[in-house]
Amino acid sequence: MRVLRSASLAIFLLVLAGPVYAVQVGERAIPFQGVTLTGEKVDLADSIGKRAILLKFGSIYCSTCVSSLEDVAHIRKRFKASDLQIVGVNLDVYGISRVRRFYRGYANLITYPLIVDEKLAASRPYDIQSLPAHVVIDKEGVVRYVSTGATEEDLKILEDVVARVVRGEKGIGKFTRKPPLQVYFPINFTKTLQDSVYVVGKAKRGARVSLALNGGSRQAATVMRDLFYLRTPLSLGSNYIEVSVSDPLGGKVTQGVVLFREPKMGAGIESPFPVYRFHNEKNEALCRKCHEMNPPEQEGRGFAAATRFCLGCHKELTGMRVVHGPITVGGCAPCHLFSSRPNRYEVIAQGQDLCFKCHEEKRKDLVKSYLHGPMSAGLCTICHSPHGSSEKYQLRRYVGDLCVMCHEGMKSVSFKKDIHKPVNDGACTACHEPHSSDRNDNFLKKPGNELCLSCHTGVNRTSHTHPFGVPPKKERLIKLDKEGNLLCISCHEPHAGDEPKLLVKGGCSRCH
Ligand code: HEC
Ligand code: HEC
Ligand code: HEC
Ligand code: HEC
Ligand code: HEC
Ligand code: HEC
Ligand code: HEC
Ligand code: HEC
Ligand code: HEC
Ligand code: HEC
Structure with missing residues (x-):
């Protein structure tokens, strides 16, 4: 049964998403194993301490990862296999057959083993936050250089660093520079149920930032002060959100964020990523400089003030033709707990239990002998938006x-x-x-x-x-x-x- 299957998977995934320790530059590399697209086993332990290693982390959804394949193929040609081991690691967590098919078109460039890191077991220890990412490990097995991005400049530096590490040189830290672009939210390698999110980041004031979703639809914004906000819709499954801005040193700087969107009800699409939650102390700290992040007191007319405060950022929730009853009366507080910690604004009850707090009479629909699929899963919000929509009964779409x-x-x-x-x-x-x-x-x-x-x-x-x-x-x-x-x-x-x-x-x- 579909419903049960997704429930047990959710538990399985929670176990996977535990915290990990990330390797820093100057520390010993952590080995990992994997299987290449053509089925050969790769064990990094076989190379650590024997030769220099270049790890290339990428995804098929990241255009710069793909365009930099040629540069890495060039590096491969330049050094002997006994001096440099290159391992490609793809962070595509689902649709593996699609990944295989994709790389068939690039077979001539993949002159080194490339593994698909479905469980993120290889990339987690290296705390890969952005793609493409390159990690250079020296002959002693020590991580010497970590870089993200793939501008011409970045790749020139990478090739230079590899050459020095192969030669056994020390002291290459000076190449790291302050990135001209930083995407803060959403957090890379997380997942959400939302169908759209804000992309918030930092770049130079006045710069033109552009965003591409899965290599397709594009939008742009101008950086006010030093931050930009873009709201992007999300597709079901893996979303590669690529933000780019022109680099003061020439060319473009891009940063990618992988955010997985799970359907509300199992359609066989799940990911091992942890859930993306914005409202906690750490994240809100970045905004406190300019935004009040604590809602006004909720006494008397405070309800209205608190709701207005929320709508400052969540205005996409208003202006719908049909707004759910409690919002017009009590705002957000009837359902979202203002006092919950560490995650703020948790809903006061999960699934149908939340709805039954006010729609007690709907419980009788559950004691009937035959429950419609989504009802037996307790998921009223699959069909009804808790906030509002353009349809009667706040239905997410027109009935048909x-x-x-x-x-x-x-x-x-x-x-x-x-x-x-x-x-x-x-x-x-x-x-x-x-x-x-x-x-x-x-x-x-x-x-x-x-x-x-x-x-x-x-x-x-x-x-x-x-x-x-x-x-x-x-x-x-x-x-x-x-x-x-x-x-x-x-x-x-x-x-x-x-x-x-x-x-x-x-x-x-x-x-x-
Ligand atoms: C440097 C000051 C500053 C910081 C820091 C800041 N903001 Fe803002 N933000 C503003 C200002 C000013 C506006 C109003 C802009 C306007 O009305 O055009 C705004 C507007 C917004 C909006 C509404 C955008 C829209 O489309 O109308 C959102 C959402 C937002 N900020 C989110 C955040 C988040 C999330 C953070 C923390 C990561 C943050 N901001 C940090 C100054 C800041
Ligand atoms: C400074 C902007 C800002 C304000 C003010 C704000 N939010 Fe948010 N909120 C965000 C952003 C950014 C997200 C991340 C999701 C997204 O991009 O849509 C978010 C996400 C959420 C979520 C989803 C869970 C989570 O933590 O990611 C809830 C629920 C929520 N907000 C409720 C509220 C409520 C209730 C208020 C008012 C008490 C409020 N928010 C005020 C910016 C804001
Ligand atoms: C009737 C209860 C209810 C009220 C009232 C309510 N929410 Fe929600 N909200 C929910 C539920 C339930 C979810 C989880 C969404 C789901 O399951 O689709 C949610 C999710 C959210 C999210 C995450 C984005 C999303 O669409 O899933 C944001 C942001 C949010 N609420 C903001 C608000 C704000 C701001 C208000 C006040 C204007 C508000 N909510 C009022 C029940 C409510
Ligand atoms: C805090 C109380 C409260 C909660 C919690 C709540 N509702 Fe409501 N709901 C109302 C009120 C008040 C109305 C408007 C009065 C009415 O039409 O019955 C309403 C109206 C509705 C309507 C339209 C009914 C109609 O006949 O037009 C639907 C559908 C609905 N709610 C579904 C839900 C679902 C689904 C949930 C759970 C996600 C939920 N409600 C949670 C208070 C609540
Ligand atoms: C979120 C997914 C979802 C939505 C939306 C949905 N259904 Fe279903 N429906 C199901 C599932 C799951 C079953 C059970 C199928 C099974 O047991 O094989 C089901 C069963 C049925 C059945 C019984 C026949 C059958 O195929 O088992 C009918 C009739 C039905 N749905 C009609 C509707 C109508 C009408 C709507 C729109 C009001 C609707 N469904 C919306 C998921 C959905
Ligand atoms: C498969 C989609 C679906 C699910 C799941 C679902 N609803 Fe509905 N609901 C509808 C549709 C469609 C209507 C409109 C019925 C009509 O047009 O007669 C409706 C109508 C309603 C109404 C208003 C009319 C009435 O019957 O009172 C309420 C209240 C309501 N639903 C609450 C809930 C609650 C609570 C849950 C979860 C326990 C839930 N719904 C789950 C599709 C759904
Ligand atoms: C799904 C089966 C079905 C279809 C389709 C159907 N009929 Fe009939 N027809 C019947 C049945 C049942 C009777 C009543 C006789 C009986 O009970 O066997 C009947 C009776 C008739 C009679 C009366 C003579 C008799 O055999 O008792 C005529 C004339 C007739 N049908 C013509 C048509 C025409 C013309 C069409 C196409 C427009 C048509 N039928 C389509 C099942 C069908
Ligand atoms: C045994 C077969 C049969 C059964 C049972 C049957 N019909 Fe029909 N019905 C037909 C046929 C055949 C036609 C086309 C006859 C014609 O055009 O003369 C038709 C035509 C119709 C039409 C179009 C009539 C028109 O005047 O254009 C409607 C509406 C209709 N049926 C409704 C029903 C309903 C409601 C029921 C059940 C109460 C029903 N039918 C049961 C065979 C059947
Ligand atoms: C005029 C009445 C009517 C309307 C409108 C209607 N259905 Fe049905 N539906 C039925 C009947 C009667 C059956 C049972 C057929 C049977 O027993 O062979 C059925 C069966 C079903 C089934 C299960 C069997 C199958 O065919 O898969 C599903 C699913 C279904 N309907 C979905 C829908 C959806 C979705 C819509 C709207 C697009 C819809 N229905 C509109 C009368 C209707
Ligand atoms: C919600 C109302 C409604 C229900 C319930 C309903 N119908 Fe209809 N039906 C209509 C309408 C409206 C038309 C179009 C009438 C017209 O064009 O004059 C129609 C047309 C028809 C026609 C004629 C189609 C044609 O090509 O001329 C048939 C046959 C028919 N219905 C059979 C059924 C059967 C069998 C059922 C039960 C399973 C059913 N209807 C249930 C509303 C309904």
Whole structure:
């Protein structure tokens, strides 16, 4: 069962996401093992202390990681394999077959082992925060240089550092320079359920910052004071948010952030990243310089003031056509705990329990015999936004689109010749209960023919060309009710069909 599977995975992932110690420059390299795209085993321990090593961390979603492949191939050619070991580490945590397919196009450049770090076991110890990243380890097995970015300048320095390390030179720290671009939020290699986030970072005042999501859609902003804010939508799965700004030394500086978006309900997409939470002491400290980060006291009219304070940054939550009741009355405090620590603004209860605090009467939907998939998982917010939306009942999407989001099979309906009017209108809830039912009949609002007759009041036994509610005279291969009587859906498709009058496949000749 889908629901259970995602629950057990969540527990498994929590165990994985423990804290780790990160290797610093000047310390011994931490070995790791992996399997290359072509299936060979790699163990870094075989090279540590024997030859210099260059680790290249990247992702297929990071354009500069891909464009720098050529430079690394050039470094590979320049040094003997006995002097320098290069290992590529890809931080793509899902869609491995896609990664393999991708690299087929670059086979001529991958002249060194490249592993896919699905569990982040190789990159965690090196605390890789941004891509591409390069780590240079000397012949004694000591980390000598860590760099991020891949501008022409960066790569020139990298090649120079590698040459010096291969020669056994010391003292290469002076190459690190203050980065012209720093992305603070979202935090790299975290995950979220949100469908959009702020990207907040630092660059030179007046500079033009541009953001590309997964190598596609772009947007830009000008840096005010020394910070920039861009809000970007997120795709399900891995998101590579690449921010770039022109480098005062020429070319462009880019920094990438990998943020994973998990669906609210398991669609087989999960990641081992920890959850991205913004509101805690450490993160808020960066903003305190200019923003008040503590909400005003919540007494009397304070509710309104506190809500206004939140909306200063969360204005995307307002201005919707349908706003959820409690927000208009009590603001954010009825659901978000202002006193929770270390994470602020936790919701006062999880899942459906939060909703039942006020919608007690909806509990009766849960004691029915048949629960709709997402209801049995306790996830009201899959369908309803807790804040608001442009749809009635704060539904996340228009009903028809909402249902089809999970019931993909229903998409084929639109290719049929004849589509039943209410289905064409996306009014799925004209016939189906969205929450639960006491009958095992696809959550239909009324049983059997009653449902159809509730709209088709003109249809009756004398007017209709065909009989219903009685057994057919001859045995035919059609649906019948438990008593063996003809149903409307014995002869008609409820959603859509290729025959006129929504007749079942085959039309008249199916039965005659
Ligand atoms: C140097 C002062 C300063 C710091 C530090 C600062 N901000 Fe701001 N921020 C501002 C000012 C001023 C505005 C109002 C800008 C405007 O109205 O155009 C603003 C506006 C915003 C907005 C609204 C942007 C929009 O599109 O209207 C958000 C969101 C925001 N800041 C988030 C943050 C976060 C998160 C941090 C901490 C990482 C932070 N800011 C740190 C000065 C700062
Ligand atoms: C200075 C800007 C700012 C203010 C003021 C602010 N937030 Fe946020 N909040 C953020 C940012 C940035 C995020 C990260 C998620 C995003 O980018 O959408 C966030 C995320 C959240 C989240 C998701 C959980 C988390 O910690 O990431 C909640 C819940 C939240 N805010 C509630 C509130 C409430 C309630 C208030 C008012 C009491 C408030 N926020 C005021 C900037 C702000
Ligand atoms: C009826 C309860 C309720 C109220 C009132 C409410 N929230 Fe939320 N909020 C939630 C829940 C539940 C979530 C978790 C989201 C989910 O499951 O989709 C959430 C999530 C968030 C997030 C994370 C982004 C997201 O969409 O998931 C932000 C930001 C946030 N709330 C801000 C606010 C602010 C600001 C207010 C006041 C204007 C507010 N909330 C009022 C219940 C509420
Ligand atoms: C703090 C109390 C409170 C909480 C918690 C709360 N609601 Fe509401 N909700 C209200 C109020 C008040 C209204 C508006 C009054 C009404 O129409 O019943 C409302 C209205 C609604 C409506 C529209 C009902 C209609 O007939 O138009 C829906 C749907 C809804 N809430 C769903 C939810 C869901 C889902 C949750 C859990 C994420 C939730 N609510 C949590 C108080 C709450
Ligand atoms: C599969 C999507 C889905 C889920 C999950 C879901 N709802 Fe709904 N809900 C709907 C739709 C669709 C409607 C509108 C029904 C209609 O058009 O008649 C609705 C209507 C409502 C209403 C207003 C009408 C009424 O029946 O009172 C409330 C309140 C409500 N839901 C609360 C909840 C609560 C609480 C939960 C979680 C226990 C929940 N819903 C889970 C889809 C969903
Ligand atoms: C978040 C995903 C999701 C959404 C949204 C959703 N459903 Fe479902 N639905 C399910 C799951 C899961 C099942 C159980 C399927 C199973 O057990 O194989 C289900 C079962 C059903 C069934 C029973 C028949 C079947 O295939 O098992 C019907 C009918 C149905 N949904 C109609 C709707 C309608 C109408 C809507 C829109 C109001 C809707 N669903 C929205 C996930 C969803
Ligand atoms: C006119 C009434 C009506 C409307 C409108 C309607 N359905 Fe149905 N639906 C039915 C009936 C009747 C059945 C049972 C068919 C059967 O037993 O063979 C059904 C069965 C289903 C099933 C389970 C069997 C299957 O075909 O997979 C799903 C899922 C479903 N409907 C989804 C939807 C969605 C999504 C919408 C909106 C786009 C919708 N329905 C609109 C009447 C309707
Ligand atoms: C929510 C109301 C509603 C329900 C329930 C409903 N229908 Fe309909 N049906 C309509 C409407 C509206 C039309 C279009 C009438 C028109 O164009 O004159 C229609 C048209 C039809 C047609 C004629 C199609 C055509 O091509 O001319 C058939 C057959 C039909 N429905 C069968 C059914 C059956 C069988 C059921 C039960 C599974 C059902 N209906 C339930 C509203 C409904
Ligand atoms: C035994 C097969 C059969 C059953 C059972 C049946 N129908 Fe029909 N229905 C037909 C056929 C065949 C037509 C097309 C006849 C025609 O155009 O003369 C039709 C036509 C219709 C039409 C279009 C009528 C029009 O005047 O355009 C509607 C609406 C309809 N049926 C609704 C229903 C409803 C509601 C039920 C259940 C109460 C039902 N049917 C049961 C075979 C059946
Ligand atoms: C899903 C099966 C089905 C379909 C499709 C169907 N019929 Fe029928 N038809 C029946 C049944 C059942 C009867 C009643 C006789 C019986 O009970 O066996 C019947 C009766 C008739 C009768 C009365 C004569 C008789 O055999 O009793 C005619 C005429 C007729 N249908 C014509 C049509 C035409 C024309 C179409 C296409 C527009 C059509 N039917 C489609 C099942 C069907």
